[in-house]
Amino acid sequence: xxxxxxxxxxxxxxxxxxxxxxxxxxxxxxxxxxxxxxxxxxxxxxxxxxxxxxxxxxxxxxxxxxxxxxxxxxxxxxxxxxxxxxxxxxxxxxxxxxxxxxxxxxxxxxxxxxxxxxxxxxxxxxxxxxxxxxxxxxxxxxxxxxxxxxxxxxxxxxxxxxxxxxxxxxxxxxxxxxxxxxxxxxxxxxxxx
Numbered sequence: 451x452x453x454x455x456x457x458x459x460x461x462x463x464x465x466x467x468x469x470x471x472x473x474x475x476x477x478x479x480x481x482x483x484x485x486x487x488x489x490x491x492x493x494x495x496x497x498x499x500x501x502x503x504x505x506x507x508x509x510x511x512x513x514x515x516x517x518x519x520x521x522x523x524x525x526x527x528x529x530x531x532x533x534x535x536x537x538x539x540x541x542x543x544x545x546x547x548x549x550x551x552x553x554x555x556x557x558x559x560x561x562x563x564x565x566x567x568x569x570x571x572x573x574x575x576x577x578x579x580x581x582x583x584x585x586x587x588x589x590x591x592x593x594x595x596x597x598x599x600x601x602x603x604x605x606x607x608x609x610x611x612x613x614x615x616x617x618x619x620x621x622x623x624x625x626x627x628x629x630x631x632x633x634x635x636x637x638x639x640x641x642x643x
Contacts, residue, residue, distance in 0.1 A: 455531040538580045538587060544620045556580040559618055560589045563611050567591055567628070570607035572599025574633060587624045589615055598636050 479485040486492050504510060543552040560578035568576040576593040591611070595604055612626035 538582055541587070541619070541621065554619065556587065556589065556619070559615065560591070563589065563615050563626075564591055564593075566614070567593055567607060567611045570604070570611075572596050572601075572604045573607065585623070587619075587621065589624065589626050591626065591628045593628065593630050595630050595632050596636060597632050597634070604630065 476485065480492065486494070538556050540553045541556055543554055557580050560580050564576040564578035567573060572595055574594045574596055576591055578589060578591050581588050581590060591608075593608070595601075608628045608630065612628060615626045616624060
């Protein structure tokens with residue numbers, strides 16, 4: 451969520467809360483008669499006749515329809531603004547300067563890292579995704595390990611891939627997260643006749 455939307459949410463929540471508290475206090479004070487001490491012109495009973503006359507005017511349906519459409523569009527914008535945006539675009543690499551910028555697509559780097567990890571001994575498959583998590587770039591790799599694999603080899607391969615990712619990206623805010631899951635059954639080897 452962007453800072454503008456977060457700030458707008460907080461301001462709207464504070465304003466709505468203050469309005470609700472003020473209306474509640476005024477209604478309780480009016481019911482007890484205390485508000486008439488401050489403003490003697492406040493009526494003892496409320497009448498809805500003015501609202502009935504307002505609803506009978508010919509422009510009311512158009513105004514209500516316009517206000518409803520505006521409220522629906524505002525609500526739709528609010529919902530879309532609150533969708534999580536965790537995708538990452540092109541990254542600027544260290545060494546960029548005035549003559550030009552060095553850019554890298556992190557999705558390509560992540561898919562290559564998944565391919566390298568999948569070729570490691572004991573690992574059946576690997577996939578990757580790139581996300582932003584709490585201000586840091588995270589390359590999340592998920593690998594499926596054969597149950598008969600040597601875990602020392604798997605860990606060594608995973609560490610090597612994480613180190614290579616760090617050196618390729620060369621960014622302090624980049625992290626590698628490798629999730630290993632063990633397959634339920636070992637892969638059956640084809641029989642030789």
